[in-house]
Amino acid sequence: MNYFQYRDNDLFCEDVALKDIAAQVGTPFYVYSHATLSRHLEAFSSAFADVPHLICYSIKANSNLAVLKTFVSHNAGFDIVSGGELFRAQQVGCDPAKIVYSGVGKTEAEIADALQAGILMFNVESRQELDTINAVAGRLGKKAGIAIRVNPDVDPQTHPYISTGMKKAKFGINISQALDDYRLAASLPNLEVIGVDCHIGSQLTKLSPFVDAIAKIRELVQTLQNEGFGIKYLDLGGGLGITYEEEEPPSPADYAEVIIEGTKGLGVTLVFEPGRVMVGNAGMLVSKVLYVKEGEAKNFVIVDAAMNDLTRPALYGSYQGIQAVDRSTSDTIVADVVGPICESGDFLAQDREITAFSQGDLLAVASAGAYGFTMSSNYNSRRRVPEIMVKGDQVMVIRKRETYDDLIKGESIPEGL
Numbered sequence: 235m236n237y238f239q240y241r242d243n244d245l246f247c248e249d250v251a252l253k254d255i256a257a258q259v260g261t262p263f264y265v266y267s268h269a270t271l272s273r274h275l276e277a278f279s280s281a282f283a284d285v286p287h288l289i290c291y292s293i294k295a296n297s298n299l300a301v302l303k304t305f306v307s308h309n310a311g312f313d314i315v316s317g318g319e320l321f322r323a324q325q326v327g328c329d330p331a332k333i334v335y336s337g338v339g340k341t342e343a344e345i346a347d348a349l350q351a352g353i354l355m356f357n358v359e360s361r362q363e364l365d366t367i368n369a370v371a372g373r374l375g376k377k378a379g380i381a382i383r384v385n386p387d388v389d390p391q392t393h394p395y396i397s398t399g400m401k402k403a404k405f406g407i408n409i410s411q412a413l414d415d416y417r418l419a420a421s422l423p424n425l426e427v428i429g430v431d432c433h434i435g436s437q438l439t440k441l442s443p444f445v446d447a448i449a450k451i452r453e454l455v456q457t458l459q460n461e462g463f464g465i466k467y468l469d470l471g472g473g474l475g476i477t478y479e480e481e482e483p484p485s486p487a488d489y490a491e492v493i494i495e496g497t498k499g500l501g502v503t504l505v506f507e508p509g510r511v512m513v514g515n516a517g518m519l520v521s522k523v524l525y526v527k528e529g530e531a532k533n534f535v536i537v538d539a540a541m542n543d544l545t546r547p548a549l550y551g552s553y554q555g556i557q558a559v560d561r562s563t564s565d566t567i568v569a570d571v572v573g574p575i576c577e578s579g580d581f582l583a584q585d586r587e588i589t590a591f592s593q594g595d596l597l598a599v600a601s602a603g604a605y606g607f608t609m610s611s612n613y614n615s616r617r618r619v620p621e622i623m624v625k626g627d628q629v630m631v632i633r634k635r636e637t638y639d640d641l642i643k644g645e646s647i648p649e650g651l
């Protein structure tokens with residue numbers, strides 16, 4: 235079921251026309267479908283219903299409190315990568331025993347906060363981090379549950395900026411060194427080795443990289459278990475891709491099948507850190523056409539959303555669908571959809587056949603629920619846009635549009651300037 239559907243010529247999110255939201259909050263805005271979020275979480279957890287598992291939604295993909303609360307209400311935990319994400323998890327009442335903490339650069343203060351909060355496990359990404367967690371835990375009189383994030387050297391066959399599990403990546407500890415580091419971890423008094431972790435990349439659209447990684451990780455888990463390590467959790471990260479254009483990623487059920495097969499008999503609880511697959515297609519960015527400019531070499535549809543609102547096309551050259559909010563016009567043009575920012579890289583689509591939009595029309599950028607708002611910025615002193623959640627016929631403003639005062643919050647003009 236797609237909760238973003240046309241009714242006659244109007245694009246709806248659940249039971250609300252996007253044009254009505256635009257009339258209420260102005261443009262641009264992000265809109266998320268509550269039913270889609272719930273359905274995605276349910277699909278993922280029911281795929282693993284037969285095995286012990288914990289879903290730790292990866293907050294970085296979309297960290298709005300209302301989105302997080304939706305997942306907590308469906309019993310999810312969280313994958314966090316900063317003190318700020320821990321704070322968000324606490325704001326929505328997430329059970330700390332369902333929080334895993336990943337990332338190559340955890341600070342001592344962040345580690346201390348996570349220990350005080352009582353999180354389940356740190357996914358440790360370097361030897362020095364093992365020592366640091368041990369030291370901080372010692373100072374606090376705590377024991378830190380840890381997994382080592384193992385880098386299995388598998389090519390995830392995705393964009394190089396979002397490949398994380400190859401030797402040359404900054405992430406994790408190479409699998410060849412992992413056993414030694416586990417032994418070191420076991421010798422540190424304030425650590426409790428409870429897991430093995432791996433995350434090989436994002437927007438994976440094939441199963442084979444997961445299968446290859448699991449085969450390598452499985453061997454490591456068995457070796458560790460034979461050495462007497464109490465490995466209770468196997469965290470397989472996130473990474474499952476979605477359809478932006480014509481990709482045909484595996485369904486959660488297909489993904490679950492190979493994972494359950496590959497981890498059979500290990501006697502562990504599987505932990506997952508899905509991000510994009512939970513929220514990507516649950517959100518759109520709605521924008522208004524400011525100007526249409528017909529150039530000699532190109533046509534430009536200039537809209538009021540920009541690369542500061544949705545940076546993926548500029549950053550990765552990635553594809554986001556462009557849909558008319560009112561599809562009564564069947565004429566099309568080939569154009570770039572660009573924003574008002576003073577950068578040539580400020581585009582949402584390039585050389586795309588799209589509706590022949592007119593000034594004042596609304597367009598929706600599809601698949602914008604993941605790494606959309608969370609990667610937005612105030613570049614060009616643009617106010618960050620509101621986030622709206624739709625639940626049935628209810629429209630909920632879950633983040634207000636920033637004001638000009640928000641833009642300068644915290645700045646000061648020292649005397650004498």
Ligand SMILES: Cc1ncc(COP(=O)(O)O)c(C=O)c1O
Pocket residue numbers: 292295313336337398433435436437471472473474507508509510511
């Ligand atoms: C450690 C870790 N876990 C989970 C995720 C979420 O990934 P995705 O959004 O691809 O599911 C990421 C981002 O790639 C990550 O770095």
Ligand SMILES: N[C@@H](CCCC[NH3+])C(=O)O
Pocket residue numbers: 294396436437546604605609
């Ligand atoms: N920001 C990336 C994904 C990064 C994944 C983070 N580990 C994207 O938009 O595709």
